[in-house]
Amino acid sequence: MEHTSGLERALRGVALALIVVFFLFPILWIFLMSFQTNEEILRIPPSPFFTPTLGNYAALISGKLTTVSGTLDIAFMRNLWNSVLLSTASVAIALVLGVPAAYAFARFKFRLGEDIAFTLLSFRFAPPLLVLLPLSLYFQQLGLTDTYAGLIWVYQLIALPLILWIVRGYFEDISPDIEHAYRVAGHSWWSTFTRIAVPLAGPGIAAAGLLAFIFCWNNFVFALILASADKQPVTVGALAFVTASGIQYGQIAAAIVLSVTPTLALALYAQRYLVEGLSLGAVKG
Amino acid sequence: MPQLAIRDLRKSFKDAVVLDGVTLDVEPGEIVCVFGPSGAGKTVLLRLVAGVETCDSGVVALAGRDVTEAPPETRGVGMAFQNFALFPHMSAFDNIASPLTARRAAPATIKTKVEKIAALLKIGHVLEHAPRELSNGQKQRTALARALVADPKVLLLDDPLRNVDAKLRYEMRLELPSLLKASGATALYVTQDYKEAMALGDRIAVLIDGRFVQVATPGAIYREPASIGVARLFGDPTVNLIPVEPVIRPEGLTVHIAGCIVPLSRRYEHAAGRACMLGVRPEAILVDESPMADGFPVELEAVTPLNEKTLLLLRANDGRELLASEAGEDAAPRRHGVAHARFDPDALLLFDAASGERIPPKA
Known part of the structure; x- marks a missing residue:
């Protein structure tokens, strides 16, 4: 005491x-x-x-x-929907790509493995504006400007490194013998990954997904430059409240409340799993 | 045909050679204890047989089938890991059932088999518990049950009693042999405890520095250790080693110990004139207060009664310490001071001092 x-x-x-x-x-x-x-x-x-x-x-x-x-x-509800769509789709794709990649980086030693992992992380170092200028030119050539697909692709710069590096740490914390035991019992590599590794890294995956969602949700510059009004998320849409006849504080406040609600709800929901996951920690004998 | 055949297996990690050409045949139903000091490569050998590690060269064959390159899930072996390696997010039942679900057994069959093995291992009452709710002993039994449940032809046990307390270890040492015999499996049992190896193994394979230095029955290893290294690993307290040079005299083959002449069996005559090490097991030293034929005087310095035996620390005239043991507690009351010791000539071991290998007596 x-x-x-x-x-x-x-x-x-x-x-x-x-x-x-x-x-x-x-x-x-x-x-x-x-x-x-x-x-x-x-x-x-x-x-x-x-x-x-x-x-x-x-x-x-x-x-x-x-x-x-x-x-x-004003297209606020449309903006809100765009935010939900862009963030959800970006995080979903980043999870599908990032979790297996994180597992590979955690479990297998391969040539240039560390270099690849670091390069992915370095996407987070570059100032977004520096990336945006050449990117907007490419996007025009590729016809990706002002498309959801284009934005979701660019959002991978935000979500993928985050998920990769956080989840990798969680995979590394799982004793390899637990996976070995499952394979010796007769299960394939794939079912070991889905039934053992992913559930045990679950809290980490939830945390990384939540964080990536928040980062995507709060992104401003990518959408500002690469999308026009009907594809823009709330962060950019909020600019509309700065009108010729003054700033609409009441509406801005209401917009903030509405746009914070989904992330807040998600965080409160995911929190249960984070805590549950932490109490599962009795892995060692 | 051996159930498990290992041929010239080699494995290195970076520059460190862990297994340096290991060969072993295990017959169906046989329990072979792989025994050796830590870092000898025992666990790596087991992992190579299980397939969770790949070897640099050599062959692993199960029932005549070469599985050297086969992934672990196709080998059909059962394995108990040293750290238990239970699946923390599954109940004990699901842990034990995992080899059966992999073989796509019917739910009713799974239930019957898991409950049967759990009853055998006395963990039937904790099947619904998660691993974190189990005591160490229950975890260890769950891990064993998981290895045994699918009736594997080959069972690999990696020091399963290491992480459990002394009482449970003793209990399991008694239970395991009948359990393993009942399962009929061929077992490779890794341990660092020579008593465990002696108690469980049909044969013991002594692994030192990545090589098998001797593979033989427990009795043979104790009586006829292949080298000084093996002799030191078996026995508590360890064997007494005395540098000697046997000489042939008119009365027979003798050695000089502490200024006295001690006779040696004539069957060691071929060792005359060589620098040797005489190995004397503590129980092969007879101690008495009055002088004995072929004996030599010693100083009795300490007497430590244990329950089943008494340890005596002797000091010879030249200052050499010898450990002797006598069966029973205080078979004869002992006083510190002058005493006399004699070696049991039939229980002596002779090693080549340079190579450390045992010099076998002539028939």
Whole structure:
């Protein structure tokens, strides 16, 4: 047992409260903003008391942005759908390609293996803008500009190295004898991979997939340059709220709440598996 | 035809030679203990037979079929790993059942077979538990059950008792021989414990530095070890080794030990004049308080009674220490001080000092 004095506990409580406020207050404030009109948000002094309105959400969902200078069409729901589609498809493809590759890098020693793995990681070193310029030229030649396929391909630069390197570590942590035992029992290489290696690295795969999803979701520049309005994700679509007649804070807040929700839900869902996976750790004899 | 034939197997990791030409035949139903110090290559040998490691050269044949290049799942052997290697995400039942599911057995057959082997190994009550909920002993039994359940023709056991406590090890050492005999499998059993090897093996294959230095029955290895190295590995306490040079005298073949003349069997006459090592097992030294014929005086320095025997530490006139043991606890009360020792001439071992190999007596 740990013995702590009352003062120590109080100080710890204060420190924890400060950290929670520091990280969660902006999110709470944005959540509150999303139920306010622009006038209420911009009044001085700001006040936490207001009459809640669903107008911001209504505007986003209907796609009609009403400003003092008239009504604008915005494609927010379309953007949100694009984000879901792009991120999900990118992570799915990255998992299909990355998990077997990670297994190969973890288990087999082959010529240039380390070099290939490092090259894949180095994709993360290059500033995206540096890659984008030549890439946009290639994409025009290949006819991939402004296509989902093109974007999903480019998103592999984000998702694949992440999944490869995280999952590889998890595979390396599994005792090879566990896989050997399964094969000696008479199972093929493939069923050993799917029934032993993948389930045991499950928490790692979930963590890597979640992280890759968040990185894809938050990406801005790739879609900004390589896609036009109807293929753009929310990160780029949010630019539409900066209008000629001012910035629509209420709608932006509502858009942020809506666009954070899927990643948050996914994180909360995956968390169960992450914890479950960690308690499975009794691998050693 | 041997059930398992290993021919001139070689394996190196980078520059380190682990197996340097190993040859062994194991007959159907025979248990061969592969015994040797750690790092001798025992585990690697087992892994080569199982197929989870590939050899540099040589042949592994199971029931006459060359499987050197065959993947592990086609070899049909059962294996128990030293660290158990249970599948952590499956219940004990599914762990044990895995060789049967691989052979696509019917669910009812699987259930019957798993429950039968589990009852035999006394783990029937923990079949639904995950490996992390099992004690070390139960894990070890689960691993054994998994190796045995599909009635493999060849069973490979990699020091299965190493990671369990002393009481359980003792228990299993008693149970395993009948279990293995009942299964009828040909077994290769790796161990670092010479007592385990003596208790379990029909034959013992002594592996030192990647080579079999002797393959023989436990009794033969103890009585007629091929070399000094083998003699030292078997026996507790270890064999006493004394440098000697046998000489032929009118009264027979003798050696000088601590200024005294000790007779040696005439059957060692061909060793006269060679630099030799005399190996004396502790139980081959007879100690008495009064002088004996062919004996020599010693100082009795320490007496350590164990339950089944008493160890005596002797010091000869030239300062050489000798360990003797007597059956029973305090067969005769012992006092420290002057005593006399005599070697049992029939139990002496003679080795060539340069090569370390045993010099066999003439018939």
